[in-house]
Amino acid sequence: KQEVTQIPAALSVPEGENLVLNCSFTDSAIYNLQWFRQDPGKGLTSLLLIQSSQREQTSGRLNASLDKSSGRSTLYIAASQPGDSATYLCAVRSQTGANNLFFGTGTRLTVIP
Amino acid sequence: EAGVAQSPRYKIIEKRQSVAFWCNPISGHATLYWYQQILGQGPKLLIQFQNNGVVDDSQLPKDRFSAERLKGVDSTLKIQPAKLEDSAVYLCASSIFKRVIAPTMPNEQFFGPGTRLTVL
Numbered sequence: 337k338q339e340v341t342q343i344p345a346a347l348s349v350p351e352g353e354n355l356v357l358n359c360s361f362t363d364s365a366i367y368n369l370q371w372f373r374q375d376p377g378k379g380l381t382s383l384l385l386i387q388s389s390q391r392e393q394t395s396g397r398l399n400a401s402l403d404k405s406s407g408r409s410t411l412y413i414a415a416s417q418p419g420d421s422a423t424y425l426c427a428v429r430s431q432t433g434a435n436n437l438f439f440g441t442g443t444r445l446t447v448i449p
Numbered sequence: 450e451a452g453v454a455q456s457p458r459y460k461i462i463e464k465r466q467s468v469a470f471w472c473n474p475i476s477g478h479a480t481l482y483w484y485q486q487i488l489g490q491g492p493k494l495l496i497q498f499q500n501n502g503v504v505d506d507s508q509l510p511k512d513r514f515s516a517e518r519l520k521g522v523d524s525t526l527k528i529q530p531a532k533l534e535d536s537a538v539y540l541c542a543s544s545i546f547k548r549v550i551a552p553t554m555p556n557e558q559f560f561g562p563g564t565r566l567t568v569l
Contacts, residue, residue, distance in 0.1 A: 340491070370557075379453070379540060379560040380492070425491055436505065437558065439491030 338363045338430045342440035349416055350448050357411040357443045359426030364404050371400050371411050372425040374442070380425065384411070416447045451475065453561035455541050461567045467529040470564045474522070474543030480504075482558060483516055483526050484540040492540055498524060531568045538563040 339362045349355050359369070368387045372380040384393045384400040386409070392401040399412040413420060426440040454473040462468050474481050479500050484492035495514065496506040500521040509516070513532070518524040528535055542558040 372560075377562075377565070379562045380542075382557060382559075385557065427491070436494055436497070437492075439493070441489065441491050 338366075338428060338432075338438040340426060340428055340438050340440035342424075342426055342443050344443060345441065346444040346446075348446040348448060351416060351418060353416050353447075354412065354414050355416055355445070357413070357424050357426075357445070359409040359411070359440055361407045361409075361428045361438070363430060363432075364407050365431040366404065367429040367431055369400075369402055369409050370427045370429070370437070371398075371409075372427060374423045374425055383424075413445075416445075418447045418449050421445055421447050453541055453543055453559055455539075455561040455564055457564055458562065459565050459567075461569065462531055463569050464533055465530040467527065468531055468566060469525050469527045470539050470541075470566075472524045472526070472541030472561060474524075474541070475559055478543035478545055478559075479521070480544045481518060481524050482542040482544075483524070484542065486538045486540055486563070488537070495526070528566075531566075533568050536566055536568045538565050 341360045343358045366388055368385055370385045371383045373383050374380050384395055386393045386400055386402040388404055397414040402409045423442045423444045425442045427437040429437055453475055456471050460468055481498045483495045485495050486492040495509045496516045497504040498518045501518050514528055516526045540563045541561045544558045
């Protein structure tokens, strides 16, 4: 069974810092990996999706990398802003099962002004 | 384009009571998912529908949870009777059905705002 782990569970950084969030998964047989953002009391917003054949994806200040063979992904946030404060979730779409997403427990990020 | 709608947004009940949640997916999305997210954890899939048929309900506690999508559009998730450990956010998501021909087909899921359930 696919298991997804995120480290650290919580992170506080001063505004302007660059930071890295980590995600690891146990079964490398995946279609893709997705990073989501979740604000308190709200649903999930998709940030980046990396296909299994890709190594990274970029959107604005966000860059996600994927090393499928080692079961790892990182989300890099450049020049952090207070508005980046949220919980970041990593999810993998396993090849076993119809489009099922397996989520990590998330990293709660606080950017201090 | 309207997103996934869910109601109610919040619900507080006592244990052993019943509760129902409603989800309206994005128009044209054939696949609908219900997830349970316990505080401090990631969402866990409860059930997946393809139109009005169940694709995967392997993690649905069937002794107390039930879900239906009778006309292949809206869906309801019911808990009867509720337990304290059912306190969680219940998320609904939908996606366009694409038969997976190649391993890189995205089938992106779009999530609703969730229903926060508190069982006292």
